[in-house]
Amino acid sequence: MSSKKSISKKIILVGSFCVGKTSLISSYVYKKFPIIYQTTLGVRIERKVVEIADVTLKMIIWDIGGEQNQSRIPESYYLGCDGIIYVFDLTRPTSFQNLEGELAFLQNKNPGVPIISVGNKKDLISEELLKETVASISPTPDIITSAKTGEKVDDIFNALALKLI
Amino acid sequence: MSELTKYKTNYLAKRSQFVIFDFDGLLLNSCNTLIDLSQYKSNSLFEKFPIIESLCAQFNDLEVNGETISIPRIEMKIDEEDRYFDYIFSKIEVENSHSILLIINDYTAQYEYLIKVQQERNEAIVDNEYLLIEQELNQLDKNINSLKIENLFKTSAFLNINDIIIDPIIAVAKKLNVLVKEQTSPTLQSKINSICENINSIVNNVNMNSIFSSDEKLRSHVISQRAFNLNDALWFVSKLFHEKLSSNNNCKIQFKLSEETPKQIISDKYHLIITLCNLLIEVHAVFIKDEVEIDVLLIDSEAVNEVVRFGIKRTDLAINNQLINELSDLSNKAGYVKQVDLSRVNELLKKIDGNLICNLQEEGKYLIEIEFPYELAA
Numbered sequence: 129m130s131s132k133k134s135i136s137k138k139i140i141l142v143g144s145f146c147v148g149k150t151s152l153i154s155s156y157v158y159k160k161f162p163i164i165y166q167t168t169l170g171v172r173i174e175r176k177v178v179e180i181a182d183v184t185l186k187m188i189i190w191d192i193g194g195e196q197n198q199s200r201i202p203e204s205y206y207l208g209c210d211g212i213i214y215v216f217d218l219t220r221p222t223s224f225q226n227l228e229g230e231l232a233f234l235q236n237k238n239p240g241v242p243i244i245s246v247g248n249k250k251d252l253i254s255e256e257l258l259k260e261t262v263a264s265i266s267p268t269p270d271i272i273t274s275a276k277t278g279e280k281v282d283d284i285f286n287a288l289a290l291k292l293i
Numbered sequence: 294m295s296e297l298t299k300y301k302t303n304y305l306a307k308r309s310q311f312v313i314f315d316f317d318g319l320l321l322n323s324c325n326t327l328i329d330l331s332q333y334k335s336n337s338l339f340e341k342f343p344i345i346e347s348l349c350a351q352f353n354d355l356e357v358n359g360e361t362i363s364i365p366r367i368e369m370k371i372d373e374e375d376r377y378f379d380y381i382f383s384k385i386e387v388e389n390s391h392s393i394l395l396i397i398n399d400y401t402a403q404y405e406y407l408i409k410v411q412q413e414r415n416e417a418i419v420d421n422e423y424l425l426i427e428q429e430l431n432q433l434d435k436n437i438n439s440l441k442i443e444n445l446f447k448t449s450a451f452l453n454i455n456d457i458i459i460d461p462i463i464a465v466a467k468k469l470n471v472l473v474k475e476q477t478s479p480t481l482q483s484k485i486n487s488i489c490e491n492i493n494s495i496v497n498n499v500n501m502n503s504i505f506s507s508d509e510k511l512r513s514h515v516i517s518q519r520a521f522n523l524n525d526a527l528w529f530v531s532k533l534f535h536e537k538l539s540s541n542n543n544c545k546i547q548f549k550l551s552e553e554t555p556k557q558i559i560s561d562k563y564h565l566i567i568t569l570c571n572l573l574i575e576v577h578a579v580f581i582k583d584e585v586e587i588d589v590l591l592i593d594s595e596a597v598n599e600v601v602r603f604g605i606k607r608t609d610l611a612i613n614n615q616l617i618n619e620l621s622d623l624s625n626k627a628g629y630v631k632q633v634d635l636s637r638v639n640e641l642l643k644k645i646d647g648n649l650i651c652n653l654q655e656e657g658k659y660l661i662e663i664e665f666p667y668e669l670a671a
Contacts, residue, residue: 138347145415167412169377169404170366175343188347193366194415204364208351220422 132179136186137292138208139285142201142234143215144223145194148248151275152215153191156285161276168193171205176285183293187285196222198230198237211288212243218272219252224265231267242291246284250274312395313387314338316352318345321392327378327399328371344380345395352393355384366404377404463525466492493532516645520670521562523554530569546573557670561645565665568641572663638663 141149150168154160157176172191177184192205212234216224227245234243247265250258251274262269271287273280312323312330320333330341339346344364351362362382369376381396466489473485527548534546639649648664 136346136349145411146419165412165416167408167415168368169408169411170368171364172368173343173347175340175346186346188343190347193411202365204362207362208348220419221426222422 132182132184134184134186135293136188137210137289138188138190139211139213139288139292140190140192140205140209141213141215142192142198143194143230144196144217144220147194147215147217147220147223148275149194149213149215150191152213152246152248152273152281152284153189155275155278155281157189159278161278170202178285178289180286180289180293185289185293187289198233206237209238209241211292212238212241213284213288214243214245215248216246216269217249218247218258218261219249224269227269228266242288244271244284244288245269247272248275250279251276308399310397310399312338312397313385313392314345314395315392316349318342318349321387327376327397328369342395348382352382352384355382355393357384357386357391359384366400375401377401377408462492462495463529467525467528516561516564518559518561518668520557520559522556523558524550524556526562526565527569530566530573533566533570534573555669558667559670560665560667564641564645568638568645568647568663568665571641572635572638572661635661 141153143149145167146165150166150172151162153172153174154162157174168191170193174189174191176187176189178187179185190205190209192201195201214227214231214234216227218224224247231243231245235241245267247262247269250272253261258272262272271280271284273284275281306326308326310324310327313321315321318337318339320330320336320338323330323333325331328341330338333341344367348362355362362380364380364382367378367380369378377400379398379400381398383394383396385392385394469485469489469492473482473489476482476485527550531546531548635649635651641647642649642663642665646666648662650662650664
């Protein structure tokens, strides 16, 4: 009898406010897109169990309230973090203009923890503008998504999951 | 118990829940003040409190009655209502074994106000950001319009320069070319050649910018019909091509004018030069070597305007078949003909109501013709 190895990992979603972190989680966990924007004050925690290869991965997803500067996030939110998803809004340059600095801060705060950068709200811009926008972002985002259409949402978590098992 | 302690205990009891669980997340004991955990007794709390599962490893590092882990502003849905709690985890000793005590403090009333303020603040910031982007776009539009006006002015200025200065200089250069051939004195020949070089340099420098100007600039050019000598214009195109375009190879351009071709015509000389130069620029890469003969023919037309047709015959000119099929719609396309892209030439011709014709003569051999309208000068 073969039993799958079961592991539990803490994933945090960070980034500026109103970039779609909660929507991405809702799209991934519940396959629903919240129509109305509702700010996250502190942290919401969701749980999603996935089977990857021979591993049962329990993802504890921390949806952390958006801050323009990640240093404002309470230290305790980072405790025991295994993976980070940094989300920004492709239509708002302020949400990615300091991407390099923010990623460096997060990496410094969580040494060795994998980070995936995600450009969200792809559905709101044209293909042409998307190309221009992505080309102007440094470092190049890992995944471009739309929480609204669900495009590439699963890819974010799958990519991170593969790094965690 | 004093009255004060009694009130205090009652107050806190309404807003706090105490939960004790082991290091595997199994519930040992709890009150149910905020969240009903009665059904979890001796069961795992991981599903109800995923936070406990994600912090399990950290609990081991805690000291009994020592440092605590405090997680503020946790949002939870209890009976479909949003609630906001602060969690405090600490290690305690119960019946000689270590357990974790979780104190849940309910701050829903306080945080609801903060949420409202934060929501309004965030929406205002985002609205402001979009407003700034819109203002920047408007400013960019204004700048583009200013540049268009500036380009239009420059193009008009160039036309004036062309008429006032360049045409007479070209005439002088042509006479000097004749003179230098007739001259037998080497010293004088050398001096005339030197003058010719300087004159050519002036003409070329003034014109080159316009010949190779941007699409935007070409589009902004206003068609201006004036009388000019067709021979002079073609001589200039030929000279420009030989000196600037084919200087590194042996490609030769020769305009062969039919006897009926009028010398003086009324059209846009600048536009004709630009169109022919652009045509030659595009086919130049294919020519590489050899001599290219361009027939210049007067075409009888029943239309009000006559046209002068420039036909480039090539036996080895590679043109994408798609070009032939889509020629009628060429102005809407650009860059799709890999070998020879005639879209810019076509666009220039359309602007003056001219035509680009590309005929398949025999297998793999094409004739490119451009028809440039004119009126006869008096």
